Amino acid sequence: MKRVERPSPNHDARDTAIDMLVLHYTGMASSEAALARLCDVQARVSAHYMIDEDGTIFALVPEDRRAWHAGVSFWAGDTNINARSIGIELVNPGHEFGYRAFPAAQVAALTTLCHSILLRHPIPSARVLGHSDVAPARKEDPGELFPWEELAASGIGLWPKAAAPVDDVMEGLARWGYDPALPQDVLVTAFQRHFRPTCVNGMADAETRGMLAGLLAWQAGTKGATS
Numbered sequence: 001m002k003r004v005e006r007p008s009p010n011h012d013a014r015d016t017a018i019d020m021l022v023l024h025y026t027g028m029a030s031s032e033a034a035l036a037r038l039c040d041v042q043a044r045v046s047a048h049y050m051i052d053e054d055g056t057i058f059a060l061v062p063e064d065r066r067a068w069h070a071g072v073s074f075w076a077g078d079t080n081i082n083a084r085s086i087g088i089e090l091v092n093p094g095h096e097f098g099y100r101a102f103p104a105a106q107v108a109a110l111t112t113l114c115h116s117i118l119l120r121h122p123i124p125s126a127r128v129l130g131h132s133d134v135a136p137a138r139k140e141d142p143g144e145l146f147p148w149e150e151l152a153a154s155g156i157g158l159w160p161k162a163a164a165p166v167d168d169v170m171e172g173l174a175r176w177g178y179d180p181a182l183p184q185d186v187l188v189t190a191f192q193r194h195f196r197p198t199c200v201n202g203m204a205d206a207e208t209r210g211m212l213a214g215l216l217a218w219q220a221g222t223k224g225a226t227s
Contacts (some may be wrong), residue, residue, distance in 0.1 A: 001055060001109050008039045008060040010046035011067050018063070018121040020085035021114065022070055024131045025141040026050065027094030034091060044068060047087035049113060055105035057113055063120070073134040075127070076177035081134050086117055090142060101145050114156045126177070126219065128157035129194075136190035137182055144197035160195065160214030162207065169204040172212045176219065 024047065026034035031052045037043050038050060038060055047069040050058040061067040069087030078084065090102060090110065117123070130146065131139040152159035166172040169188065174180035178187045185202035192200040195211045 001057065001112055003057045003059060006035065006039060006050075006058045006060055008046040008067075009041045010038070010044055011061040011065040014064065014066045014083055016080065016083040018084060018086060019123055020075070020081065020127045020129065021117060021123050022081065022085045022087050022129055022131060022134060023110075023142050023146070024069060024087060024089045025092035025094050025143060025146075026089050027092070027096060027141060029093060029097050031091040034089065038089065047089040049087075050089040050091065051106055051109050051113070052091045053103045053106050055103075055109035057109055063117070070131065070134055072138070074179040074181075075129065075134045086121070086123075088113065090146075092142070095140050095143065099143060099145065102142075102147065107147055107150065111151065111154050111156065114151070115154075118156070125152075125156075125158045126215075126222075129177075130190075132190045132193050133178070136178065136186050140193065144193050144200050146197075148194055148197075158215065158218065160211050160218060162210035163213035163217050165206050165209035166213045166216065167209075169209060169212070172209075172216055176212065176215055 028034040035050060035058060038046050046061050046067045048061045048063055048067050050060060063086055066082050067087050068082060070081040073081040075081060090106060131141045148157060149159045151157050170184050173187045188204050189200060189202040192208060196208050
């Protein structure tokens, strides 16, 4: 795994312990353009790491500093997501420039990097998220082609077992962590991008509600085990 130090000037001090990992795609025409933007002081955006499609990892911001990757965001009542998260950008043109699958070398590098991050920081599985989870009204990344299930199988994040479908979709999505102030179709679309990528239409059908029920059952079991 090749690692390149490429310091970005775009960061500041943290004031909150790290308990989230947020994954993005760059959404730009090339890796060079994405790297230039993440290191441009005028752009005022950054991430802790960027992973190119060949698996090269660019280290941009030290983990003990706050990178500027999430923007206006929300998860489980928290709004300053940058302060409590590590952000990783995956080189991909995104939906605007020709969205495509993430290459095996890139996913392998991401898996190795995530494992090392999770060893350093107590990030719960349920708080390994996509940009579209924490900012569903604004963002689509890393999108429906991102291999969340594969990552979960390697111990990074979660992939639910479907259960009896929930009746109250909004209540369930809010319990899981999504922003209840946003419209249901926006939240369902974000949920589907992460957990039901074969059908991203914003409609809470039985399979979508079953996947949500599986997550909530896992959540309830985890809380019960620690109470």
